Amino acid sequence: MHFTRAIARSPAKNFSEGLSAADLGVADFATMRAQHEAYVAALRDAGLAVQVLDAAPRYPDAHFVEDTAVVTPEIAVIARPGAPSRRGEEALMEPVLAAHRSLARIESPGTLEGGDVLQVGKRFFVGVTARTNEAGARQLESVLSEHGYRCTLIPVTHTLHLKSDVNAVSEETLLVTPALAEHEALAGYEKIVVEPDEAYAANVVRVNDRLLMPRGFPRLREQLGARVAHVVELEMSESRKMDGGLTCLSLRL
Numbered sequence: 044m045h046f047t048r049a050i051a052r053s054p055a056k057n058f059s060e061g062l063s064a065a066d067l068g069v070a071d072f073a074t075m076r077a078q079h080e081a082y083v084a085a086l087r088d089a090g091l092a093v094q095v096l097d098a099a100p101r102y103p104d105a106h107f108v109e110d111t112a113v114v115t116p117e118i119a120v121i122a123r124p125g126a127p128s129r130r131g132e133e134a135l136m137e138p139v140l141a142a143h144r145s146l147a148r149i150e151s152p153g154t155l156e157g158g159d160v161l162q163v164g165k166r167f168f169v170g171v172t173a174r175t176n177e178a179g180a181r182q183l184e185s186v187l188s189e190h191g192y193r194c195t196l197i198p199v200t201h202t203l204h205l206k207s208d209v210n211a212v213s214e215e216t217l218l219v220t221p222a223l224a225e226h227e228a229l230a231g232y233e234k235i236v237v238e239p240d241e242a243y244a245a246n247v248v249r250v251n252d253r254l255l256m257p258r259g260f261p262r263l264r265e266q267l268g269a270r271v272a273h274v275v276e277l278e279m280s281e282s283r284k285m286d287g288g289l290t291c292l293s294l295r296l
Contacts, residue, residue: 044116044162045251046089046091046250046251046295046296047090047091047092047296048091048092048093048094048143048295048296049086049091049092049093049094049293049294049295049296050093050094050096050108050136050139050140050293050294050296051079051082051083051086051093051094051095051096051106051108051292051293051294052095052096052097052098052099052105052106052108053076053079053095053096053097053098053106054072054075054076054079054098054106055098055099055100055102055103055105055106056072056098056100057100057103058070058072058075058103058104058106058285059071059072059103059284059285060103061103061104061107061285062104062126062128062129062285062286063284063285063286064203064286065283065284065285065286067283067284068284069284070281070284070285071281074280074281075281075282078277078278078279078280078281078282079106079292081277081278082255082277082289082292082293083095085250085255085275085277086250086293086295088275089250089251089252089253090251091250091251091295093293094139096108096135096139099132099135101131102128102129102131102132102135104126104128104129104132104285105129105132105135106292107158107285107287107291107292108132108136108291108292108293108294109157109158109290109291109292109293109294110122110124110129110132110156110157110158110174110291111124111132111133111135111136111157111294112133112136112140112157112294113155113157113160113183113187114140114144114294114295114296115162115187115190115192117144117145117190118144118145118146118147118186118190119140119141119143119144119145119146119147120146120147120148120149120155120183120186120187121133121136121137121140121146121147121148121149122149122155122156122157122179123148123149123150123151123153123154123155123179124154124155124156124174125154125155125156125172125173125174125175125176125179126156126174129156136294140294143296144296147186149179149182149183150182152176152178153176153178153179153180153181153182154174154175154176154178154179155169155174155175155176155179155180155182155183156172156174156175156204157294158174158203158204158205158206158207158290158291159171159172159174159175159180159199159204159205159206160175160183160205160206161205161206161209161210161211162192162211163211163214163217163232164214165191165192165193166192166193166194166195167183167184167187167192167193167194167195168194168195168197168205168209168228168229169183169184169194169195169196169197169205170196170197170198170199170204170205170206171196171197171198171199172199172200172202172203172204172205173203174203174204177196180194180196181196184196195228197223197226197228201222202222203286206246206288206290207220207242207245207246207288208220208222208223208242208245209223209229209245210245210246210247210248210249210290211249212235212247212249212254212267212270212271213249215232215233216232216233216234216235216270217229217232217233217234217235218234218235218237218245218247218263219234219235219236219237219245220236220237220239220242220245221236221237221239221242222242224236235263235266235267235270237260237263237266238262238263241260241262241263243257243260243283243288244256244257244260244263246288246289246290246291247289247290248289248290248293248295250295252272252273253271253272253273253274253275254267254271254273254274254275255275255277255289256274256275256276256277256289257276257277257278257279257283257288257289258276258277258278258279259276259278264276277289
């Protein structure tokens with residue numbers, strides 16, 4: 044898929060009050076702001092027009108905009124976050140996406156967060172997690188099937204979101220952690236398996252001709268080697284403290 048634009052949201056000063064089980068220390072706002080600005084710059088360098096929304100301090104996690112929707116060229120599906128404290132973030136995103144796509148919505152009792160949804164070509168993998176339940180996943184499947192997409196549900200209990208463990212490097216190659224490397228749903232793809240102590244770096248973003256990855260994971264950088272022509276490494280320390288990764292920080296259209 045070729046992206047032309049992205050939507051991001053500035054982190055609020057109280058972003059460190061968001062949800063996290065990382066136990067990596069208190070996140071620093073000034074550092075987070077600088078890292079977020081570098082992320083937005085990397086998207087623009089990849090040729091995307093980036094709309095940066097104002098901070099939403101009512102929702103300390105709101106800069107993790109990916110969880111609010113699933114966007115395809117045909118439609119945007121407005122999510123229903125599984126974390127009660129995050130419900131309302133999707134309502135902020137709805138009018139923004141309505142300017143670009145027709146909308147569908149995940150309805151109660153379904154829950155769904157975009158961090159559990161991975162698109163690889165015309166196929167979607169949907170994690171059934173603590174944040175995305177089967178009802179929400181099946182609603183998404185129903186909407187996407189109308190546009191020619193196939194969905195595969197993957198139960199995930201060991202981590203927050205599916206995309207903590209698997210992301211696409213290309214339409215043929217997946218970057219995966221050992222936890223999902225042998226999962227039957229991922230059979231048929233070439234796989235780059237991240238070393239266990241570099242598992243955080245499995246959360247990468249493919250943006251047109253380049254791949255954004257967290258800085259500080261030299262073995263993965265070497266593994267990527269000649270497979271990826273243009274790798275951009277970005278500092279992600281403060282998002283990591285808040286259980287966030289590169290995919291979380293934007294919606295790509």
